[in-house]
Amino acid sequence: MESQRRIGFIGAGNMAFGIAKGILSGDVLPGNIKVSAPSSRNLGNFQEMGITVTHSNVEVVCGSDLVFVAVKSHLISGVLREISPHVTERHVVVSVAAGVTLATLERLLPDNSVVIRLMPNLPCVAQEGALLFARGSHAKPEDGASLLSLLHHCGLVEEGPEDWIDIHTGLSGSGVAFVYLFAEALAEGAVKMGMPSALANTIASQTVLGAGKLLRDSGKHPAQLRSEVCTPGGTTIFGLHSLEQGGVRAAAMSAVESATKRARELGQRSQALN
Structure with a gap:
């Protein structure tokens, strides 16, 4: 059940906050979510929603089944190399990093990792976002359906080919x-x-x-x-x-x-x- 799924966020910026807020509008309890960030600057926003926070990315991965990697594009390689030894076949890794391709994500994670590339926009904070995602080569249709179900409180959620993600970034993100x-x-x-x-x-x-x-x-x-x-x-x-x-x-x-x-x-x- 989605309500029992353990969800992690690496990165505590606006996109992570908007997605987490939308998820909590559904059946997921705050106790099933954990967020990490290197500083405490934005973590207070998550604590106010009852979400557990930490400075350890590895702790988030080990305690989660679905992990949103919501960091800037130039940080993605370092973060994925850090968590890669702890990513297992049970994990679904969802990247929110602008411009970073599925091929890059899969190359930086263990073989056969289930990866999804997601581009939300700021109105997710008001549950009126526009989100588009593309599945990686090892992500099944049911993985996409599960993500769509989880995120539908964030606003409009659609699946499409990866070529559309950067266009969506220009159209809706920017x-x-x-x-x-x-x-x-x-x-x-x-x-x-x-x-x-x-x-x-x-x-x-x-x-x-x-x-x-x-x-x-x-x-x-x-x-x-x-x-x-x-x-x-x-x-x-x-x-x-x-x-x-x-x-x-x-x-x-x-x-x-x-x-x-x-x-x-x-x-x-x-x-x-x-």
């Missing part, structure tokens, strides 16, 4: 920051026209939230919803014309492309280091 930038710009536009900053930021955040929920729940293409807001000669079409003049569409596409390429570069760099 895309969250792009949305924040746009929300900030919306609010600043309102401030320019005379609205108080606090109110402008509140309305901008609600606008982004409402637009996103409607887009998700309606099942309509973004272009269709956009057209439904526009009326001939109305305010929206004038505003959209200004956005098009500013190249917002091309800039957004280029941002996703740049972030995707950077994710791939990080992966190539990690392979070179290994």
Whole structure:
């Protein structure tokens, strides 16, 4: 049963916190989770949820069946070499390191290790994340199904080929920051026209939230919803014309492309280091 599964996190950053928070929204008890980090800076957040914390990565692995490795890409090789002697056939290792390929993960762990590559995003903290994972060569369909079941409280969870993971990083992992930038710009536009900053930021955040929920729940293409807001000669079409003049569409596409390429570069760099 998933509720009885022992789960470990190596790394205590935002992604680990968001995933752990989502898991606890299900049937998993805090006592079945353990988190490690080299410093105590972020561990307090986990302790407040009743999760056991430690500075020992090996302790986490030995006490877990499913291990999330949620560290920066440049640290992944050192962490995996440290825990490799303790990874057994019972373990499923889930990497959240941007750009690090399944082939690299499998090479740094014992033969036949069950590895999954996962890319979440920051809204997992609010259980509104977008997560995409790909299974390694020794991970069975049931391993993927089990992970999906465990993470479904974190938000949208999908499985796909590994080639999509870096694209997802650019679209959703980095895309969250792009949305924040746009929300900030919306609010600043309102401030320019005379609205108080606090109110402008509140309305901008609600606008982004409402637009996103409607887009998700309606099942309509973004272009269709956009057209439904526009009326001939109305305010929206004038505003959209200004956005098009500013190249917002091309800039957004280029941002996703740049972030995707950077994710791939990080992966190539990690392979070179290994």
